Structures are given as structure tokens and as C-alpha cells.
Amino acid sequence: MHLSHIFPYNRDLSFDIPAMSLRTSALLSLSIAAVLSFPLAQAHGAPASKATTAVASTFNPDSVPVSTRPLPAFPYLDWPEKLQERERRGKTEDFDRAWFVAGNARHAAEGRVSRRSYYLSHAGLSQLAAVRNYEQALKELGAVRIDTVKPYSKDFPAEDAPERNRFIQKEFGIYGKSADYSTWLLRTPEKRIWFGLTVTSQQVRLTTLEEKPMERSIALTKADEMKAALDKQGFIALYINFDTDKAALRDDGKPAVDEIARLLKNNPGLKIAVEGHTDNSGDAKRNKALSEQRAATIVTALKGAGIEAARLKSAGFGADKPIADNRTEDGRARNRRVELVKL
Template sequence: MKKFCLIVCLIAALSACQKKTDSAKMAASSSSSASTAAVAVEAGAATSTPSAENKVAPFDIQSVPVSTVKLPAYPYLDYPEKLEDGYRTDRKPRFDEVYLVVGKELRKVEGQLFVRNFPHTTVNMSALESQRNYENLIKSLGGVKVNQLMPADAEFKRLYPENNEILEKKMRVLGVNNGGANYQIFLVRTPQKNIWFGLSIYDDGRGTWLLTMEEKAFEQTVALTKAEAMAEGLQKAGEIALYLAFDTDSAVIKEESKPVVAEIAKLLNTDPSLRLKVEGHTDNQGSATHNKKLSESRAQAVVQALTAQGIEAKRLQAVGYGQDKPIDDNANEAGRSKNRRVMLVKAI
């Protein structure tokens, strides 16, 4: 009997141990599932920007041989000979920036930029014929293809998940998916400078996109608008237009425009009774909704820069009008550049 009781006790003890073990396993499993879920939520929240593992190493420009070919005049490449004048752009080369795919990196390059888009089909040229013509010309100048990705590639979209409209503006292409399927970037290194060429076929094989970027340092060509001149303009017209430089499709004020903001602060400090409405305006490139939001952000950036210099926020009002109030023709670049402005309007 005693032996039987001992066996029963042992069975009861083992059963209790098993229950504790099972409970511990269930708790650990639950904890692990919660951790996994937390990680999944965190990863989902970070999908709008590339994670650390998505970062790519910069392309080594020194790996491209220096070309000693005698170069023709800028922009180095011509239109097809029989292309009608109406398809030749009236835009002039200008100092600007563009984002180019170099290796797997989306690299910002500044210099003298010239972008052309034309229908090669109007001169009875196929997409392949246009592409091969320009590839051969660029290579004859010593050009080397340097992009390892195209904008339409899945890996590119993973690395650079910005929406297509923003990317198209930054990269100056006519379509990330359409024109990005055969996108090529070439580099010609000379002893004096780097010259970049972009080539792509867009519009279902009917058009050619051709970009020339001669890399060079910025040269100041506009004098600073002084506080006194601003005061005079406000006194006469009640408003003045300023052409501040911002990063592409961004509200970040570039370094070269910060002295102008300092002059606005000086103007406001000189006249403590002055109140200003800061208006942001854009050209008509892109959607009206996006342009309005961008113009508001840029006006707010100017206001924030002024308050950071000690100007009371109650003396300033930021408003964005987007493309709604042009002062020139948006049909050409000269007009569009005048429409991309910040207005200071004397407020009552």
C-alpha cells in the first residue's frame, strides 16, 4: 500500500512539472511572437526611407580612364540632322543640378546642364537607331557607361522609394517607368573636367532623352539684394520678388541664399513696425497639389529662418500659392524661372 502511494505521489509530481514546463514554453512563445510583431511594425514604419543595409558605396570615378580625345563645342552632341526646328528646344544651357545613377548611387551633380527631348520618329529613325547613334558618339569621346541600375529596376525602387514625380524632377527624366527602362549614364573624364551624358528612349520608343552635364563649380552672377533696396521696393510697390535657391523639390534653403535671408532680417530689425506676408510661388511643372504644398513649405522655411534670427513670429505670415499666380509665361524656361519665386508683401 505504501509502495502504491509512493508511485501515485511521483506521478502527481511529474505531472505538475510538465504543466510548469508547458506554461514556460507558452510564455516564451508568446514573448517571441510579440517581439517579432514589434519588429515587423517597426520595419513597416521605416519603408519610406532606405535602411542601413540598402545603402550603397559611392562609385569610384577614378576607375574611369581619362579621355584625351579633342572634344567638339558644348553640348558636344547634336540633334539628328533632319529634325525640324520646332522640335529643337529653345532652352539655353544653364547652371543647375541633376541626380544621376552612378554605379548604384543616386548622385547629385552640379554644373552646366542641357536636357533635350525630341521625337526621333519624325526623321524616320527607330528607337534602336537613335540609341546606337548616340551610344557610339559618346563612346567616341571616351565615354564610359557608369550606371549599374535603371530607374525602372526593382532594386532601384527598393533603394530609392521616393514617389515617381519627385524622382522625375530630380533626375530630369520624362518617366521613371517608361523612360527608365533603357536609361544609361556615361562619364567622359578629361584632365580639366568631368562630363556626364544621359541617354534614354521614352514615349513607347518614339522619343529620345539626351542630357549633357558639364560638371563645374558655381559662379556668382547675381548681386545680393540689400535691405535698403528691399525697403525701397516695399515702399514703392508694397511687394518685392526674391529668387532664393532651394534644394530640388525641397524647402531646404541653399547656402548661397542665406545671406539674402539675413538681409530680410536686417530690413525687419530696421523697421520694427513692418509686418510681412511671405508668399511661395512655383512654375507649372508637376501637379498643382504638389506645387502648392511645396510653395507653402518654402514660405514657411523662410519664416522659420527669420524667427531663428530673432524676428517675432507674429510679424510674419507664410502663404503658398503654388502655380496659381504666374508673372510670366510657363511655356519656356525663362518664364518658368521668373515664376519660381518668394514674394515679400507688406502686411497691414
């Protein structure tokens, strides 16, 4: 199957690769542009495809081999040639979270995110043709397929079936078992790049995430500023860093906790509640539990710094108390917070 008529080579990209013709493979304008003349992908779900699938009950992203192939610009895969600009739906955010299926579990990654979708009929593609094209393009970029369970399978982890259904509809765009979903991971010496692909009988939805740390734009709040806010309004929102979907305090979050401890030591009569909040991405029950765990982590750290337990309480509210619009990147970032509340 020759793919240049669907995803033509992007002539703006030039690579000097001896003995390999990108122009011959011609896959990319999907800046599907790193085509290095590999075999066609096996049929989706066929046994042969398992040879390139990383299988693990607890998936380790570092188990995927590092690729040194040259890459086109983010988001690496372009639109199909026949798709008119007015028929393209896409959005890129410099920093956000996206969910993928890694091994047999869901995995959240953070970084630069591109989300794109379009109707197959507008691109002149069948469901199978879209799946085959993306499989080949992703393999030729150097990506490896890493999902080992279908999101709509009863084995896919969730608190209960309705919660699972809401999660996969929101995060993966899957509304029925006819949808074809796959997660692909590309590791380079510098970064990890995730691709979540959903192809239904009508639409394609592609999420591409390039892992990177958040560029901090909010300065550390000092102890005296915390005290002024607590005296004035009874609470203050702080932005303390945790790894995605984890409750362990990161090293770059410790200075904020140190300032909270200094606040309490300078004001021995002050008692506070530490309240955790999340955005609305992902599973609601998991978000609430995570917010509780993160608040408890901070309280534990404060106790370790010599603050009496009787002066501290912790609680978590998940996404139930947003202070900004969860439909925007900035709003979600503001909602992922810890609040100190004066008791």
C-alpha cells in the same frame, strides 16, 4: 556592328591618344565623338548590362567612377548622319533644371541643358538600332548607366498614378510602356554630365545636362529697397538660392536673409509673410511642398536672427502664381522666387 555610317567621326575634333584610334571607332558626329574602341553595349535590359549600372536605393552621384577621357564639345553627342537639318528639333539653355532617374528615384540637376528630339524614320534607324548606338556611344564617352527602375513602373516614386503619368510624360517624353528609357552619368575631375535618353517606337528624345552654378544676374536687394517696395506695392520678389529640390538655405542665400532681418529690425512695427514660389518643372505636389518648406526655412532663419515669431508668417504656392512665362528659361528663373508680403 560598325557605326560610322550612322554617327561618323567628327573630323573637326582631334585627339592625340596613343594606341587608340578614334577614326577607326568612328562613332562620333553624334559629337558622339569620344569613341575609344570599347565592346558593343549589351541588349537594353539584359542582365549583362547590370555590370555597368550603379545600383543604390538612395543614389550617390559620387559613386560613379571619374573618367579622364577627352571629351568633344557640349552637348557631346551629335545628330545621326542621315538626319537632315530641317528634321532636327533642339534647344540649348545656359542654365535650367532637368529631371532624370537615378537609382530607383527621380533626381533633378541644374546647369547647361541641351534637349533634342527627332523621328527614327527620318534618321533611318529602328528603335533597337538607336538604343544600341546610344548605349555604345555613351559607354565610350565614359558614362555609366545609373537607372534601376522604369519611370512607368509602379515602383517609381510619385504621389499617385495620375501624377506620376503626368510627370513622366512631361519630363521624359514617355507615353507608353514600349518606350526605352535610360539615365547615364559621366563624372570628370571637374564636373558631372547627365544624359536622359528616351527611345520610343517613333522618336528619340535626348536630354544632356552639364552641371554648373547659375551665373548671378540679379543684384542683392538691400533692406531700404525692400522697405520702399513694401510701402509702395505691399510685396517684393526676392531670389534666394536653394539647392535643387532641397529646402536648406545655401551659404550664398544667407546675405539676402540677413537683409530681411535688418529690414525688420529697422522697422519694429513691420509684419511680413514669407511666400515661396517655384516654376512648373517636375511634380506639382512636390513643388508646393518644397515652396512651403523653403518659406518656412527663411522664417526659421529670421527667428534665429532675433525676429519675433508673431511678426512672421510663411506660405508656399508652388507654381500656382507665376509672374513670367514658364516656357522660357528666363521665365522659369523669375518664377523661382520668394516674396515678402506686408501684413
